[in-house]
Amino acid sequence: MRSSMKRLAVVPVLLASGCIGTNFNLATQRQEYTITSTDKEVEAGRKLAAQVERELTLVTDEPVQERVRRIGQRLAAVCDRRELVYSFAVVKDDEVNAFSLPGGYVFVNEGLVKLAANDDELAAVLAHEIGHVTARHAVKRFESQLGAQLIQLASLAAARQGPAPQSVGVATQSMQLAYARQDELEADRLAVTYTTAAGFDSKAMLAFLDRMQEKDRTRSHYMPGRVVRPYYAMTHPFVPERRLAVKEALFGVADYLDYLNSPD
Numbered sequence: 001m002r003s004s005m006k007r008l009a010v011v012p013v014l015l016a017s018g019c020i021g022t023n024f025n026l027a028t029q030r031q032e033y034t035i036t037s038t039d040k041e042v043e044a045g046r047k048l049a050a051q052v053e054r055e056l057t058l059v060t061d062e063p064v065q066e067r068v069r070r071i072g073q074r075l076a077a078v079c080d081r082r083e084l085v086y087s088f089a090v091v092k093d094d095e096v097n098a099f100s101l102p103g104g105y106v107f108v109n110e111g112l113v114k115l116a117a118n119d120d121e122l123a124a125v126l127a128h129e130i131g132h133v134t135a136r137h138a139v140k141r142f143e144s145q146l147g148a149q150l151i152q153l154a155s156l157a158a159a160r161q162g163p164a165p166q167s168v169g170v171a172t173q174s175m176q177l178a179y180a181r182q183d184e185l186e187a188d189r190l191a192v193t194y195t196t197a198a199g200f201d202s203k204a205m206l207a208f209l210d211r212m213q214e215k216d217r218t219r220s221h222y223m224p225g226r227v228v229r230p231y232y233a234m235t236h237p238f239v240p241e242r243r244l245a246v247k248e249a250l251f252g253v254a255d256y257l258d259y260l261n262s263p264d
């Protein structure tokens with residue numbers, strides 16, 4: 001997982017060729033500039049997915065894979081980028097986590113499948129990951145990372161006499177673990193739309209966020225120097241704000257207590 005995350009740094013190179021254009025993104029409802037065509041995005045996603053599948057072990061229990069595929073495809077059928085071919089796979093890992101790659105490749109850990117109380121909660125998580133794909137969050141992040149890498153190259157060249165600036169590499173690596181706050185909230189709002197359209201109980205996202213937060217409270221704390229595998233709360237922070245965004249998407253307004261509990 002860590003090494004595959006590290007290798008995601010290769011993606012900007014895969015995505016780089018192409019010219020700048022604009023397209024209207026149905027998910028974000030915005031006109032967006034991009035240097036990445038859908039073909040390029042799918043090609044990069046396919047290569048990364050193959051790498052992930054080489055490095056991680058997939059669950060061999062076919063009914064488990066089938067359940068996640070069935071829920072995922074119901075959501076994919078109603079999402080904003082139906083031209084993509086989505087794939088869903090369960091990774092043999094007890095950590096509660098899920099992630100998506102550009103082009104529609106969604107992975108969910110066995111630990112998360114077990115934590116979800118029912119199909120509706122699982123659908124909420126899968127719809128959130130689909131939301132990252134439809135809003136093209138990863139592509140946008142990689143495109144902006146291209147700029148970051150140019151800065152990194154420039155700083156490496158400037159520091160050629162001195163020691164290599166390790167901190168720059170670590171920063172870009174940790175940037176790859178979590179999407180920005182706005183992206184998370186957008187993926188949650190899209191998850192509410194997609195779960196509703198596919199006939200799932202879209203309130204299940206709130207129940208799952210609570211369950212995940214409870215699990216996080218009981219997990220052993222991070223020890224410096226210890227290898228920590230990415231888990232959901234690490235790749236998906238901002239839980240209080242996410243609850244607020246989900247409630248607003250569900251009910252039009254969040255209640256007073258939510259505002260009290262949310263930062264700023």
Ligand SMILES: [Zn+2]
Pocket residue numbers: 128129132179184187235236
């Ligand atoms: Zn997310």
